Amino acid sequence: MLKCEDIRPQLSAYIDREVPLWEAQMLRWHIRSCHECAFEYMLLMDTSEAMKSLVSVAVPDNFLSEVMTKASMMAVYERKKLNLFQRAMRHVEARFARLKYIFYVFRGKATVYATTLMTLVVVGYFISAMPKIFTPPLSKPHPMLVKAEVNCSKEIISVEFVTSERLRYIQGR
């Protein structure tokens, strides 16, 4: 059972849905059973709701055009500052940036693909090895049975039918 002191610091993360599912379930159970933590949770929720009630401000109409004008001016100024070699290097770097981006995207996906493949291989191996794992190893023949076989080597009695009673009978003879 979790204590209230352990629960309280988690409440904010619970409100923001930043706790794992199992922890969220435990917190929910605790809040339902503990009045003090439930009260605290409600106060924090109210605070969050009060914050959300703040209205957002509008973007000025000329914001985008102003930024674009300044950016264009900046681009012209930057271009003037560079000599021919630097400009050529920039161009090459920019072309390489695209390749790098494709590599990063592929690398991210490749990790997912490799992990999936590895998991499938491991699961496949276990499934194929399962009969071997779960089949009991061949046991040694029963010592009595071996003895019976030795004793009855010249007899006509088949080993399959040898029971302890029959063995005793054979030995008695």
Place this chain on the structure above:
Amino acid sequence: MRVSDEELMIRCRNGDMSAFELLVSRYQNAIINFIYRSIGDYHRAEDLSQETFLRVFKSASRYEPKAQFKNWLYKIAVNLCKNEIRDRQRHGLSSLEDFMTDEEGKINYAVLRDFSQMPDVLYEKKEQQILIRQAIDSLPENQRLAIIMVTYQNLRYDEIANTLGCSVSAVKSLIHRARQNLKNLLLEMGIGGSYNAQV
């Protein structure tokens, strides 16, 4: 199909201005609101938002798509906000709402007289908004930025950690402390406590 921000940034690096324009139009609303909520001054927020996008444009040539573009953008905005907050503290300036308080820090109701022509509900709502803004402004720098990012910008804790340059557990603690402080401040101001939350 929606082109990713990183793809647009690469195009911008290649000198495509329309890609940069698309990026600005995607994030202008979020960035202006984020900066406004952090510093509490609309006109300064507008300037700083422009500065944020121009810094993005300027450093486009060095951009490496290792992290999400959004996180990088917020990191620039956060740095500008921190500088502005520190400047204001150094020069004894604070948000515009500070002009609405008296020396003891209580609300100067005379300033609210402008809204007296409004219906009661609107007046109450306006007053409440000012009080909430004040409460947010009174939080320490990092707590304020973290709670704004989680509440208004809907960023995840790991994204906030990346933006603020700290661990996820530190962000968790920052946000919890911010909410606790806000709760106490709002209760003192008589806001909240309607107890209508559902588990």
